[in-house]
Amino acid sequence: MAESGVGKPDRGRLEALIRDRNVVSYFQPIVHLATGAVAGMESLTRPGEGSGFAGVAELFDEAERLGMLWELERVTRARTVETAGRLLPPHAQLFLNNTPRVVADPRFAGELLRAVRDATGLTPNRVVVEVTERSESQYTEGLAEQVALLKSYGFEVAIDDVGAGTSGLNRIMALRPRWLKLDRELVESIHADRVKQNLVKFFLHFARLSGVRLVAEGLERREEIEELIELGVPYAQGFYLGRPAPTVEPPSHELTSWLRSRHGEAEHGRAADPAKIRVARYARDVSTVESGTPVGAALGAMTRGGATDGVVVVESDRIVGWCERRALERAAGEGRAGAPVDLCVTSGTGVVEPGATVLESLEIASARGESSINLPLIVGDGPMLIGVVYVTDLLRAAALVAREFQTRISPLTGLPGRVKADEHLASLIKNARAVGEAHDAAVIDIRGLADYNARFGYELGDQLLRGLADLSRSALARNDPRVFLAHLGDDLFLAVAPAGVLRQRLGRLAVRFDRSVGRFESAVSSSPDGFDAAGDEDRAGPRAPGVTPTLRVVFLADVLARITRPGDVIHLAAAARDGRRGVVRRTHGGSTVTVLDPDTRPPDAMRAA
Template sequence: MALGQRLPEPGTPESEALLAELQAILQQQSIYSVYQPIVSLETGAVFGYEALTRGPQGSALQRPDLLFGFAENCGHLYTLDRLARERAIAGARLASRQQLLFINISSAIIYDPHFVPGQTMELLQRYGLEPHNVVFEITERSSIEDFRVAKKILEHYRKQGYRIAIDDAGAGYSSLQAIAELHPDFIKVDKSLIENIHQDKIKECILETFVTFAQKMNISLIAEGIERLDELTKLIRMGVQYAQGYLLAMPSREPAELPAELAEHIAQHRKAAAANGYWTIGDLATPIRTFDAKTLISEVASYFKEKPDAQAAVIVTDGRPVGLMMRERLFQQLAGQYGFSLFWHRTIDHIMDREPLIVDAALSVERASQLATSRSIHNLYDLVIVSREGRMAGVASIRAILETITNIRMETARVANPLTGLPGNQQINRELSKRLLEGKTFSVIYIDLDYFKWFNDRFGFHKGDQLIQFTADVVQQSIAMCGTPYDFVGHVGGDDFIVMAAGADAVPLCAEIIRRFELGVPMFYDGEEFHYVEDRHGNRIENGGVTLSLAHLACAGGASVTQEHISQASAALKKKAKALRGSVYVTSRVGAGISSYA
């Protein structure tokens, strides 16, 4: 069958031929699984893999949509789905106990009586996996008809340790209803919402709603179908937690790792946030006593008796954290009836918490807090274990995490611009001083909206605020495309912005800011066209509307350049730019030793 061809009508020769082929596939068990990585946008590490079923190569049913669609039409969906689940588990090669395997199941399958008894558990045990490694990803092959029954069945699996994901969010109403009814652990955002999101403000606003909702409900968000670096960068900056798509890795028979250059791209953009007050859980990690998993319980108990202030100990195997032993919980075990005689001479791995919260050091403090506070009330105040590349790095307490978040929010609210949320004058001065002290060449770009007063008077302050926010977005998006992760953008106030970029040549960045601004600003005119505007004194100026004036100043490193020099030179340069018609940039330099660049 050609790509895009519909399934044949039942009873036709084509349908009978496909039925024979499907029966042969099921009898010979000739389907196989490929695996596509799901990547953490907090750490750049592979978080898990989605198992994708493929029919025999060269078969008319090779494509999964045709294979499962035809199987459902002719009543063989349950048999095919069980076989696909077996193949997915059998071929999975997870690198750590924390990685997850996402297995697609049709919503119709959860009503299958053969789905309940425990065949999946038997498969997992056979291949060395556990329920906490598995996420059942509910697809939209058929809509859920009875949410009451579905919730009951899925709750049965949750109690065993499995997790639930809802696929194709944003593609239709049924996925949103499933989110509301089933309270999933993961939401997978459909490719249709992710494609070109860096250029589509409506898609961005919709995804922002998903991000906010997921944070409030402690649900993890996975963006699907990423094929462009621009999309990936936008998602990182929007706070989406996980990503999947051809850009990151193609599906393959052997689970693949993320290419090094993409991992570095993710890490750099996270570091950029760090320069503006972003804290990672690794910043809070403190040392703690560790014990090997085969240490006797008596030895751990003796340690706690000798160290009355010790709250817990981390249990490790070959330097990798595998469990947590809280002081209070250990003594509760020993104090119970026969506790001493039962446990004293056994190893600590018999009573340790085998499922502690273990997070990578690069994870944001905000996200670590969400994970920690969503735990069971019995584990709510357990220490959070911090690892680097899978190895023990330290622990963080709930108190330290919450205090840090409170301080970050108070500081951000105090110094950020209230309209755009960008760093204000205090942070701008701090950043400028830091760059001057580093002694490296950098660029300063002052950005001013021309004729903003005219726009505000004509269209109202609400539309004016929207234009200011749009300009802030344009600058940030341009930096994501043409700048570096270490570039800084601040809101001086009103309609003035500032960018500090690495190196002397920021001309491509200036050109990109103007291009994006000119492309998007007409939508603020409500369909009107203008041949003139008015300046601050009410004089008519021939111009098509609001424009941008950019003053690009290359600053040489060294003691000869000061903040005052930069301020004076930029003011003169901005005056020169504003004397020109249209959106323009002008360039100059301050300090010695800068080669010609424009």
């Protein structure tokens, strides 16, 4: 918007710019983070030389004040469409910026359709109409109707600046876009902001359930991209990936290689987490036919392997839908073997992106209604078709997820279990040999838990373990993604972090445990949870004579230099407890932190065991 104090609008220079079409189209790449490929390019207008405008903001502000946005955007749109057809990479889409007021104009959809049809290398399904914001009042009457018309012509729609200004949930519900573009405010320094990470997770979950594609805008730092890849955001744009230019430049070979490598690492981590297992793993092969293929030819394609109860219809760079065998056979039996297969496309099938989880896919399938329960979900993204999955496939996968979850996540504390802890340590051991990064570890257990269970019962003993898990999250992890916590079983816990992170925090954990146990024992008769994960250090409750549990912590500095396999960590801790090989520090409440001697190695007998 124009700032206060801006001079009187100059209608003459704006009319001259429009008359002479004195604007230049720039393009910024939208990058697929899994492959580094250019998935789209956003058009950005710049005023031409000699126009008298200092920049694009001044140009559009003046057009808005003079009521000439339609005339200006008609020129910028025409320029962009003329240029883009020659520059657009294969399978990429053109993102065309438009203000809501212009999109709502009854002339817009028809003019855009004619311009795209006349352009070389463009079709409606390769154009995304990006609805941008310029003011609070621009939710224009008729916008939703015109967006529906654009979709009927084959165009896709994006909402820009989601998470800032007025690009909110109401607009998403009204326009039902194919794309959401997350504003820079949501992703700036996201690697260090847990709230922003949670907001992006919300949008990701919504996008997968709703068949929407997500783009993160304004990326300028590698750390931001790393976090977005870890979260599972599929597309991004920003100066780090490519600056606006008159031509489209793909990311460098070095950047592309890094993106692929980083995405592969993230996928490996997700594959180890049952709750994040991708639906693409269970997709069945399927036959495809092009839109417009005769019904008879489509029936013939079904005999060439893959799923035999239907085919997926595709058109250029998009998936049209699913055709059931029964529908094709019925059409052929009625003498319509030469009719286009599109007439037999079944509504309600649904497309899920390959990155959707099994559980998200089940949610999508269950939301389709009983009449569609036997139809498959198509697994694909744009031109990439993976296959199809049926509800029975998803149910079997969900049962596997549940079994895997039980072995990898402690149902009592919610922390990773022994299997996942071993995987994490094995990965660190492997990477330490390559990069030499040092890590410390701590093995934690509760001394006197058996007596405590006998005195108070196993239910309160379990509550004690959950309390220790919560305290560990608060005192050790502190929302620090570098700290790995695990519940290895019974009362045994593990913490691993880069060197220098854990040592001071462990002493605080022991003190807080002692104080919280006192409050816990005094509150068990009146409260379901006497633990204070926030740490009220000034008062300790009464103790139960003879059965007060204490914490036993063994600190293992530079642990990766001492071990060759994950189980060695437990053997080192046992050596410290049983042989007293180290310096013992005791809290006032009786908990201990033992710092193991630096030269201690796992005993051979223990390792053999």
